[in-house]
Amino acid sequence: MKKLIYAAVGILAVALLLWVGAQHFAHDQDAATGTDKSNRVLNLYNWGDYIDPTLITKFEKQTGYKVNYETFDSNEAMYTKVKQGGTSYDLTVPSDYMIQKMKKAKLLLPIDHSKLTTYKNINPRFLNQPFDRGNKYSVPYFWGTLGIVYNDKFIKASQVQHWDDLWKPEFKDDLMLIDSARDVLGFTLISQGKSVNDTNTADLQAAKGKLDALMPNVKAIVADEIKMYMVQEEAPLAVTYSGEASEMLTQNKHLHYVVPTEGSNLWFDNLVIPKTAKHLKAAYAFINFINEPKNAAQNAEYIGYSTPNTPAEALLPKAIRDDKQFYPAESTMKHLQVYQDLGQTKTEEYNDLFLEFKMTNR
Incomplete structure (x- = not known):
């Protein structure tokens, strides 16, 4: 009986050694072919x-x-x-x-x-x-693009086709802005015929001055919450990104998105x-x-x-x-501008001006 047990143990030991060897071989093969599961x-x-x-x-x-x-x-x-x-x-x-x-x-x-x-x-x-x-x-x-979202229950399409329209007195306390120095200063620069990559301090100061004049129309400056606020009709007007706008439009049929033909950011x-x-x-x-x-x-x-x-x-x-809100016509596409890295100094200048705009006008 003991001999049978010893024989069985021996067979199991050999089998175990063979199995371990096979695993090592398979691992080596996987490593050689770049298919190591790890x-x-x-x-x-x-x-x-x-x-x-x-x-x-x-x-x-x-x-x-x-x-x-x-x-x-x-x-x-x-x-x-x-x-x-x-x-x-x-x-x-x-x-x-x-x-x-x-x-x-x-x-x-x-x-x-x-x-x-x-x-x-x-x-x-x-x-x-x-x-x-x-x-x-x-x-x-x-x-995508940066553009204007409006609610047709309160605003007609003809009222908001251009960036300058945001400054209209009738939009007092109606506007929500995305909380982004580059974007807000960017569309203001475009409205003044400048580049979104402008690094001229005088131009940036002029844009800040024009932004100050927009503040009476600004209801809030927010981040991701802008989607919820617009869908729930907390405001009739907003500036945001095309992807955010797309989500809003699917949740509220009265919302529409406009990319001003004079130009915007192409991101x-x-x-x-x-x-x-x-x-x-x-x-x-x-x-x-x-x-x-x-x-x-x-x-x-x-x-x-x-x-x-x-x-x-x-x-x-x-x-x-075929939706021109999100796949704009060539006449609009050719006026879109891509952001470039402005370097640390100028980026900080944009941020500082935007912070002044937010802090000194509330």
Whole structure:
């Protein structure tokens, strides 16, 4: 009986050794082919609610990568965390001027275009922008504009077609502004025939003076709450981003969005690879996945922002792709301006002027 037991133990020991060896061999094979399961991860750092969550699930099932998803609420917060380097993100989604700043700080890896299988789907109009010539460091994700939202129960469309209309006396205490120095000073500069990237101190002071004259019309200067306030009709008029406006319009049929024909901001959010990224295969897999036409169209319909993906735009419902509020006519597009990184000194000057506007006029 003991001999049988010893024999059984021996067989089990041999089997165990063989199994362990097989596992080591499989691990070595996975490592050699880059398929080590511990490396099948994508660390994605994105704005809040800025992707259809079902697409993350689809990506995981389709590729086998596990997505670790974190969010930020401002370009500056994202920049600080990436610069600190505590977490190795594989992809993040900065806006135009911030891409320029991250490039200067050497926080980004160059994009290997030979690994992009769906890059051809991007509309050339949205490539080769001043903040990243040749798209050496970024791939467009979404784009949009800054504009005016109005409620037709209180305001006629003819009353708010231009930035200067916001200064009309009849809009006293009617206007909500997005809490952003760059945007508020930007549309004021445009109303004076200047650039949104103006760095002339005299021009900025003149814009601040004109802004002071707008204050009687300003009901509040707010951030994300602007959506709720407009949907609930707390104010009849607002200045905000096209994506925010899209969400408002779906919740209140009396709201409309206008991009003044004299010009506005054309903004971009692009995918970039931080220099500390550890899962490059996953990063490229995701860029290619999200730019497949069906996926890009699904994402655009979910988010409400404008897609830079030409075949994806064609897949959108006609009511969306023909909506000039969010896909403006060429006559408007040619007057849109893209923000550039102004450098720390001028950025602080914009912020200081905006703070003075908020503090001294309440």
